[in-house]
Amino acid sequence: MVKGPKDQAVSERLPVARVAVDISLAHLDRPFDYLVPARLDETAVPGCRVRVRFAGQLVDGYLLERIETSEHQGKLARLERVTSPEPVLTPEIFDLARTVADRYAGTLADVLRLAIPPRHATAEREVSHEPEASGKIARPDPGSWARYPAGPAFLAGLAEGRPVRAAWSALPGPQWPAEIAIAAATTAAAGRGVVIVVPDARDLDRVDAALTEVTQPALGHVCLTADLGPAERYRRWLAVRRGLVRVVAGTRAAMFAPVAALGLVVLWDDGDDLHAEPRAPYPNAREVLALRAHRAGAAALIGGFARTAELSQLVAGGWARPLAGSPEALRQAAPRTRAAPDEAELARDAAAMTARLPSLALRTAREALTGGARIGLADGPVLVQVPRRGYLAAIACGRCRAQARCAACGGPLEIGGSHETPGCRWCGALAADWTCARCHSGQLRALVTGAARTAEELGRAFPGVPVRTSGGQHVLAVVPAEPALVIATPGAEPVAPGGYAAALLLDGWALLGRPSLRAAEEALRRWLNAAALVRPAGPVVVLAEATLPVVQALIRWDPVTFSERELAERTELGFPPAVRMASVTGTPEAVADFVGAAGLPARAEVLGPVAVATAPGRPDSAETQERALIRIGRGDGLALARALHAAQATRSARKGGGAVRVQLDPAEVA
DNA sequence: TTCTGGACGCCA
């Protein structure tokens, strides 16, 4: 190909392009300048995707801005091509991504990979550029928000475009999707955009349905999920970017949706661990949406049935105000919860399950299934919450009850899966001839009962009653209103039209026994989420010690007091979120080198490093890993992140030394 | 993947 002068000519107007290259190396986490060839002058617009030659290689990047002159001393290369003139990186999202990267000691490139879906050329051609002449949206009626004393004022704030920020304690029951939809429609009616983030696809379906109903059909909204497929995902995302829709609902990744004129962010059930992004730099939806609302001057509605310590912290700091139902409304909506003591370990024994289930639990289930005609109750389905498979089927010595461990690697054994022989959850070795290391017995017993076993046992206790299970690969969204036992793992509870007639929460000991800082908070969250599905005043039985504060919080439906107390305790002990924590994971040498060389702020405190268990997913990752924790006051959080990022930059610049993983606010620091 | 600059070696 012959290159005429046309190819060489540089754009006469703003000939320099600042480009963020798509390379996630800390020391390259800054813009690079390129010349804009005249032939690309029209298409090289701020926010578009470009290809540039970078150290010889062709790499993708985003054009951040066009400027007159470059500060760069050397001579500039030219943009190779404009991938598409679509300005996919809006100023708001660039600013947010940069802030999130800085907050989490990550790179802009990593955050942009989370924020902007891969391009799909066909979809780009198909999506309209013209915002449809969407009908005027009428401001909706407050509906069930009337049950919240501060509800009408909150909605008024949305209608007036004020940045009202609420820590929402949702009343139990099925109204929360409608309440989100009403808040969204109120904002949209005021001409502003809305981003709604929920933990999973089933919650999204509920919000989707509520939005459709509340906004009939004036307001378009889209749902953004990971499982849409590349074309549809990009199509919907583009519709948002081009301003064709004002309301976006989705799972985690939707937190970055480029909604125009953002007026409200909503986050449902902010304690759900699905809100934590598993890819670097591991941002959490609560943090991202709070940052986003703050920077955009948008309102925020964050909460759920439970209350996280982090949200309590936002309240304590004056960033958000509590938004809770009136005592009267709570009385009308809440179930009636009682605790049945977990009689020693009896309920953990598979064989003794039904025989030993506290009579209160069995009686409650029986009355709910048959309809307590005597006391004027209608019959209906009974929800039974059982531990998730992760904790299930741990097994112990049948004689001395020591936990059964793998002879090869020391990992925990489990029964189940494809074969009957116990196997190791870490290395997968089968333990056919297991003997107890302590007492040499060869007898095993189940320490925990799996959902399938529970279903079987309970079904036997109530002959003729259908048993439905939901969890793992088979998650039910809805069950019929007829009497049935519905066995579900936490997070997989189906809804029942009209609510469950009763609920049994059998996983108390498993939830509370976890070696985690958040064990109690998480147990309460899961209990409340299950109990919220029960009819008003319907019975709930939790197998746990009634005197525990966390159990009291469930019985009284008072997650806020519990959370405030939790936050106070963590403040006293110097645990997150009262302090900022970072973890540094890698080979022992890499971690030592990294922590030693990082110019940590003076007040940073280094804990460890200690060896960490091999990830269950990758049993034989060759080298042992160590983890150091770094703790610092919240006020120095940004300084810590900056120091960690700088240390990463030094490492990535001189290569070698092995990678370390830096994570801020790691979920489990137990 | 390409470019640059510094280290080194060979020759005058």
Added chain:
DNA sequence: GGCGTCCAGAAG
């Protein structure tokens, strides 16, 4: 001292 070659490191 000057020039060519090789390699590492940076990266517009």
